[in-house]
Amino acid sequence: GNLDSAIKCYDDAVAVDSRNYEAYFNKGVLFAKIQDYDTSLELIRKSISLNKKNPVLLLHLGIVLGKMKKNQEALKVFESAEHQFGTHPDFTFQRGIQLAEMGEHKKAIKIFENMGESHMDNVNIIYAISRSWAALGQYDTALDMLKKAVSKSPKVIRAWAKDEDIFNPLHENETFRHLVKM
Numbered sequence: 001g002n003l004d005s006a007i008k009c010y011d012d013a014v015a016v017d018s019r020n021y022e023a024y025f026n027k028g029v030l031f032a033k034i035q036d037y038d039t040s041l042e043l044i045r046k047s048i049s050l051n052k053k054n055p056v057l058l059l060h061l062g063i064v065l066g067k068m069k070k071n072q073e074a075l076k077v078f079e080s081a082e083h084q085f086g087t088h089p090d091f092t093f094q095r096g097i098q099l100a101e102m103g104e105h106k107k108a109i110k111i112f113e114n115m116g117e118s119h120m121d122n123v124n125i126i127y128a129i130s131r132s133w134a135a136l137g138q139y140d141t142a143l144d145m146l147k148k149a150v151s152k153s154p155k156v157i158r159a160w161a162k163d164e165d166i167f168n169p170l171h172e173n174e175t176f177r178h179l180v181k182m
Contacts, residue, residue, distance in 0.1 A: 011027075021051040025060070037064055058080070075095060075099065078094045099111065112132075129145045146161060146167075162182065
């Protein structure tokens with residue numbers, strides 16, 4: 001269907017110009033969406049080899065590595081990108097996510113909290129902090145942050161929280177059940 005025709009468009013673009021990094025990148029993003037991370041990684045790396053000056057390419061490389069559970073490698077990509085391109089909220093956030101995935105929740109929380117007041121309204125950051133507090137067994141703080149996240153994006157956050165193993169210890173908690181409508 002649409003996926004096949006999109007892939008064909010990117011293949012056609014590369015046939016016209018084999019140095020079209022955007023075609024490789026966009027095709028890589030498509031493969032990430034269907035969870036073919038090996039193919040995605042190969043295509044995104046190809047796009048980076050053609051354009052080393054685009055931070056978005058590195059951002060997605062790190063995200064795909066994270067999806068593959070190559071968290072240490074992903075963390076290095078985000079750190080390298082910040083070194084090369086300067087601090088950027090997306091790189092900083094993803095560094096925090098990788099640290100959390102590696103069980104470094106205190107470091108992750110510190111990164112999220114250090115992103116500054118301008119980002120403390122971001123539902124993804126609030127939710128990530130909630131996850132890390134839950135992982136640390138600080139359930140009251142986790143629930144406070146989860147409540148704040150739910151107030152900003154009820155449908156999405158409820159779905160995420162229900163599916164997250166990190167919140168399993170709270171499944172019998174009345175406040176949690178009420179928040180996520182279990």
